[in-house]
Amino acid sequence: MIDVRGRLKSPLQGVALALLLASAAHAADAPDPARFAPCVAELKAAAVARGVSPAGYEQLTAGLAPDLKVLDFLDYQPEFRTPIWDYLSGLVDDERVADGQAMLKTWRDTLAAVAARYRVDPATVVAVWGVESNFGRNFGSRPLLTSLSTLSCYGRRQAYFRGEFFDALKIVDAGDVKREQLTGSWAGAFGHTQFMPSTFLRLAVDFDGDGRRDLVGSVPDALASTANFLKKAGWRDDEVWGFEVRLPAGFDASGAGRRNKQPLATWSARGLTRIDGSPLAGEGNAGLLLPAGAKGPAFLVFRNFDAIYGYNAAESYALAIAHLADRLRGGGPFATPWPTDDAGLSRAERREVQTLLVARGHAIGSVDGMLGDASRAAIRVEQQRLGHAVDGRAGQKLLRALKENR
Incomplete structure (x- = not known):
């Protein structure tokens, strides 16, 4: 309750009131599934203006239902939330290097x-392939038309996702990729190298010469399309x-x-050298x-780093691609350690953590190296x-402790 001067009577009452208000706000903002069908119907005119055939729109949207779970991902991007040493340790490990060289x-x-x-x-093209889909092993399982239509009708950035929804419809309508093959990430990226639909329409190429631009069923098309992206x-x-x-x-x-x-x-004059101590050379x-x-690893980056950055606008992502490419060429890990006393885990080590959690009776689902909600709860x-x-984070300290306390 609030007194006549507008002050909360006690801290506990303040917490209770805050929870009540938050609950009410959540209920008021909760997406209404009943709005979905009218929204999709209203989008037809804009889709047709964008190049989707009227018949194709009706056929491809018939029976669509919203997947409101995708709204939870709108504000979560691991590239920005995960410590860099965790992010890179899972993307560039010995397992992925060996797979990439194969x-x-x-x-x-x-x-x-x-x-x-x-x-x-x-090496750079294959590095993108490895980071984006683990060399075709993980395309993502969400039907794109469902995810993109949901994001077109609910949440923020609806204008952006409507454009991607219309472009996804055009891809299927044109016969490049079948509807049942068009599965991917919650945001709409799909295929071996995870193009967004708009990127597909701009930059995908038919490299195997079968008359279709197919990033799902054709590795040559996917690799060439990725190279075309980077070149552009x-x-x-x-x-x-x-x-x-x-x-x-x-x-x-x-x-x-x-x-x-x-x-x-200029950098040389400021005292920078190559990591082995040799002077900077070249122009x-x-x-x-x-x-x-x-206090951590430092890098001088050129225009090619910016080209990689354009694939997914996060510097940690671009560094993962660049570093994996170097490892595929025979290079080693970074010479300078990360400024942490609890380094990240490789995917093999993450599976080891999960195995130890299962042995302790935790129900975490598959032992797959993907530390999802169930794994973090057990952690x-x-x-x-x-x-x-x-904090639910798995690092070297946790792994050691679990192994020592079996």
Whole structure:
């Protein structure tokens, strides 16, 4: 309750009131499933104006029902919320490097032809493939037309998702990809290298010559389309994406940033060297990337890094692609450790954590290396038992403790 001066009478009453108001607000804002069918019907005119055939729209939207769970993902992106050492440890591990090197051999001829046409090296193309779908093993399971129609009628960014919905309808309507094959992420990315529908229409290519641009059933089409994306984003085959550097003691990091590109001579004058201590050499402008601050790994990045960044606008994502490509060429891990005493886990180590959780009686579902809600809930229980900070995060400390306390 609130007194006559507008003050809460007690802290507990304040909490209760806040919960009541939050519950009421949630109920008022909860999406109404009954709005879905009228919304989809109203979108037909705009879809037809965008190039979807009237008959195709009616056929492809018949029977659609909303998937309101996708709304929960609108404000969650792991690239921005996950510590960089966790994010990279799961994307660039020995398992993915070995798989990627095998794919380089399996698709050697196709990749050579792709490189000849688009001037993007095979390792970078295969790195995108590995990060986006684990080399075709994980396309995502959500039907795109369901997800995109839901996001077109509820939540924020409806205008954006309507454009993607219409473009997805055009892809199926044109016969490039069958409706039942069009499954992917909650936001609408699909195929081996996870193109959004609008990106597909702009940049997908028919590289195998079967008359269809098929990023789901054709690895050659997917690899070539990825190379075409990077080329159009500004990729230069005579440049590197960047490299790890060593900062001098007491370095002033105020000028760091991917966009703040300076000549290599400028960075050299400020005391930067290659990670092995050798001087910077060559020409070109580079930005100083410090994904974990000046105490962690540091990189000078060039225009090719920006091209990768264009694929998914997150610097951690671009660094994962670039680093995996280097590892596929035979390079090693970063020389500078991350500034943490609890490093991240590889996918094999995450599966080990899950196996140990199952052995303790936790029902977490599949042991797949994907630490979802059930795994994190079990981790919190074990953290409480072990006397660790209870945050649901799995790192090296938790793995060691679980192994020691079997």
